[in-house]
Amino acid sequence: MNLLFVHQNCPGQFRHLVRDLLDQGGHRVVFIGQPNTARLPGLERLDYRPAPGPGDGLHPWLRDTDAAVRNGQAVARLALDLKRRGFVPDVMVGHNGWGETLYLKDVWPDRPLLSYFEFFYSATGSDLDFDPEFPPSLDDQCRARTRNAVNLLGLAAADRGLSPTEWQRRQYPAPFRDRIKVVHEGVDTRTVAPDPAAALTFGRDGLTLTRADEVITFSVRNLEPYRGFHVFMRALPDILRRRPRAHVIFVGGDDVSYGRRPPGGRTWRQVMLAELAGRLDMTRLHFLGRIPYASYLRVLQVSQAHVYLTYPFVLSWSMLEAMSAGCAVIGSRTAPVEEVLEDGRNGLLVDFHDTAAIADRIDAILDHSDRMAELRRAARATIVSRYDLETVTLPAQRRLLARLAAGEE
Incomplete structure (x- = not known):
């Protein structure tokens, strides 16, 4: 398969899956992210730098949204260049949180997009109002609601969503939850194991x-x-x-x-x-x-x-x-x-x-x-x-990618 991954901190939550795909062989894996030192043998890296923001003229509640749009714009331009060079992904996978997946479907409208949905912000009943030592102001509550603009745009764009835990999936609005599957990134339990002699x-x-x-x-x-x-x-x-x-x-x-x-x-x-x-x-x-x-x-x-x-x-x-x-x-x-x-x-x-x-x-x-x-x-x-990475989470991720590539999801 041809696979396109997007995450500003490459490889991020996809490190185990990308390494597994590369180890399998037979796949072309392209990863778009912001510059960092992470390198995986066989991985094609494309780095993007978002255009600078407008400075202080932007409403403060929109700063995260503006940054997300700039990230998405930069990624889309790299994706368009890939398309011009003949690359067609069987599946596109990316973290929605920073806007990087927002415009991938505008480059490849008929290619399936799997977006990682990590957290939907809420003014009540979640993190914002949990600690009485740090009560939220009205501005904090409104800013949280506004930050979900990227979440909602991403939900509209993605063919399928992915969340690591059931609780995180449940934070998203009910009409979208059936489109989000719960699959954790996994734990390498062979490496992370007890050692009484440590x-x-x-x-x-x-x-x-x-x-x-x-x-x-x-x-x-x-x-x-x-x-x-x-x-x-x-x-x-x-x-x-x-x-x-x-x-x-x-x-x-x-x-x-x-x-x-x-x-x-x-x-x-x-x-x-x-x-x-x-x-x-x-x-x-x-x-x-x-x-x-x-x-x-x-x-x-x-x-x-x-x-x-x-x-x-x-x-x-x-x-x-x-x-x-x-x-x-x-x-x-x-x-x-x-x-x-x-x-x-x-x-x-x-x-x-x-x-x-x-x-x-x-x-x-x-x-x-x-x-x-x-x-x-x-x-x-x-x-x-x-x-467990080898017996639970990677097999689930492989199945999901295969079903998306085959048009079964």
Whole structure:
């Protein structure tokens, strides 16, 4: 097949699928994205740069929409050049969120388009109004509604949609849901697996931690409120008091992926450390930042208790990978987490805002590590049975592409 993929951060959510297609052989795979260093052997890359925006003359609620249209325009121009050179895709696949798929059907009207729909914004009952510490203004609510212009244009353009979880699919308006299939990107469970012998060495003093130590882990792309960083930090004085031998490892950057930035040009880590100044034993807190994937896996493999908190929002790969690595996961009782984590069976659930309950759950794990063995096994079994790359998600993605190419979807 001839396949065209589009994602500004190539390969993004399509990395496993693209690699699988290239490994199969017999396919021509072209990928349009913005410039980055990612390279896959055999992949044809075309990079685009959107035209600059109009500056301050644009209504602020339309900035995301304007950027999406510029992305879509740049992608369409590259696609038209591909068409002129004789390329005809059997299937087009792209992430709808940044507008890149908006005009592909104007270049190839009769070619099927599969668009990845990650999140439909809502003023109520979702991420925006979840945290009372950061209540939305009317402007925030209106901006969220306006951001869905790209979602709705993309839904109208796509032949089929794809969402990674059922909860994310349900955020889209009911008339569109039947056109969106739920297929996760998958977890490489052979790579992301328990290792009882794992050891993690870091820091200037070469501290080494293993599964024999009390290791509490917290891993997200960026340390920010959307992923409960502020709540977990406020739980730490009690956790460190109760667990005098525990070490807490943070993996994640200091940028902001979602939500608002803290005031004064600070990071959320700086904000929380200032708030908790004098109440934390900093010798037992380890902020590793963004680290190589192999080191990140060792963090999960030495973890005794892994904390994952999130607003009702996109579910992180990191929670599924923690479960695949055999972690005892303490997850927030929010809908995306509850789709995967069942309290007392394959993890422990806790109210997102309840710092004392988080400390209690950590005690339950660290005080009874023998009884948590079954919880860990069940966590991994959940990922293997529902999200395994080789046996579940890639076969589902292959079938979907084949059916689209054959006009059966």
